[in-house]
Amino acid sequence: MLTIALTGLNATDSPGAGVAVARALREAPGRAVRLVGLSYEPLEPGIFLPDFFAKTYLLPYPSAGSAALLERLTYVQEREQIDVLIPCFDAELAHFIRLEASLKALGIRMLLPTANQLASRDKLRLAEFGAAHHLPVPATHALHQPADLPAAAAALGWPLVLKGRWYEAETVHTAAAAEAALLRLAARWGWPLLAQRHLVGQELNVAGLAEGQGHLLSAVPMRKLTLTDKGKAWAGITIEDEMLTELAQRFAEASRWRGPFELELLRTAAGELFILEINPRFPAWIYLAAAAGHNQPAALLSLALGEPVAPFGPVAVGKLFIRCAWDLIADNEHFQLIAGLGEV
Template sequence: MRAAPRAVAVTGMHRGENPQPGAAVVASLRRAFPHLRVLGFSYDPMESSLYGSGPDHPDAAYLMPFPGAGAEALLERLDAVRAREDLGYVIPCLDSEIENYIALQPRLRERGVECILPSRESFEARHKANLYEFCRRNHIPAPVTLAAADPAAVEDCAARIGYPVYVKGRLYHAHLVYSREGLAPAYDEIVQSWGWPVIVQENLVGEEYDVTGVGDGRGRILGSCSIRKLLRTANGKGFAGIVVEDERLDALAQRIVQALKWNGPFELEFVQVAGRPHALMEINPRFPAWIDFPSQLGCNLPALLFRRLLHRRARALPACRAGQMFVRHSLDVAGDFAEFAAMASAGERVFHPAIPASEAAP
């Protein structure tokens, strides 16, 4: 009889208009590990999945310092959580967090807390400012992408690429700009949130595809699912998608993961212009917000990742059948304002107390 796993913390718990992956990761984990204790790490007491009682609801929630506070502030907060919880694992689900967790990984291991993360070299190579050069070196189709460190450079990059262009933040946010006059408000808004550099990218018009999976750190993909987006929000988030089988897309994803020796979750975003190969737009170092969709089809990638965290042999996952689709919908989550007040004032909220190890289910 195996002992019950220690608690796992999952970040990114918002399921609103711009959904984060954490709630879908929690729902996927509960499909495979129904008795697992899950902690929700949040930056905002209004993150929607901290309330309600569904399968994506954590057993306890803790407010964390924003990533910009740095690795030491994160470690201090993790130590405070460890004083309350038997924290054994963390699955970061937001791009902006990963760098701090990479920096802390040796000290987290000393504390008995495991994460599966890409190497710093792999993480840096997929940054928006570096991705185009990575693609050129590895002969991977990609839109022309240039980094700019001041307004004049943004204008020069846009002129070289040709309008319309995307103006992007180094981590999040993108504006499609059609003329020189539209550049200033776009980069002003992005710089206020994310600072320099600003990314200027060629606009490719075509079908959008996503591949999500788990890399083993040695160049192999342990499991994956590929979709074509059917509906998108104004922020470009997929609100409907359909599973595709495409050997060329699969081979391209494998080349990318092999070149990066990627370890852990990933999402590859592609655009295919008619008559041209898939072009790599972004590499996200975490699961996408739609990750519970393949879990419902038996391809449970968060569970595969968690088995790796437990040092258990990863089970082969069934392929998602082409033609399976998802459509996301919104609903109202009822809760008590006292829960929000407690979360906002104390920075934590325990919904279900931990079960003593002697009583835990196997």
């Protein structure tokens, strides 16, 4: 019996991947797993799923620093003997990478990208990364002040997409609209912002897993069918697309990526393919990959344990996922314990 700890239990309308990863792990062939939840807030829905997590612990927010995280995980480890930990939340990754050796000394194994790999696919550096590795990234300009806008607009043309440093994007059609959006986004997310060429087309995603030597073990392409108003997929379908798989392969080779990743892509009417973002973790829809024959979380488990993993075969195409809003019923005591004592 292996004990696996997971973050990202926030299965909300902008979901973390933890619940989906947990679900895939429960179906890992030939493995019995015991799951420990790690959450940042006491109402992360995954905590309240019946029979999913043997125990859940609150973690200090990443803003409290890596030392606080290590201290908390040391406490958890004394009680749980975690074998493998799978971080599912972007903002915490830098800490886990920094703590990799310390956690290993406690007996906790992980499969993570390196600090350089994490930095190289950052929004601000993605264009540079794309140019260096011949990966198609839409033309992007960093805006450090409002005065940078005219030059960016002249180079990119109208309309263009303005993106916050961490989240949020807006398509603007005129200089006046751009200026207003610029100030709004900067007030929210700070400088710099990104101005990106506006592209119209089909949104596609690829969930991938690579072992760190340049070999891609799995790539599952998915087309989004419906979107929430936050642009998150609410339904999607696995597809067969050589170009997407090849792109994931090129990414894994070029970056020697270690661990899970998600490519967010866009294909124009002319058939051009662009990488919009590279996420350094499993996507929230990763259970679809397992359902399509690529149980990437189970494979990650084997890699983290140092076991050999053979590349997956073909993806079962035409598998659909449809997210379902479903109300869990819980006892208040459950909430009191996690909010008051930090564990339940």
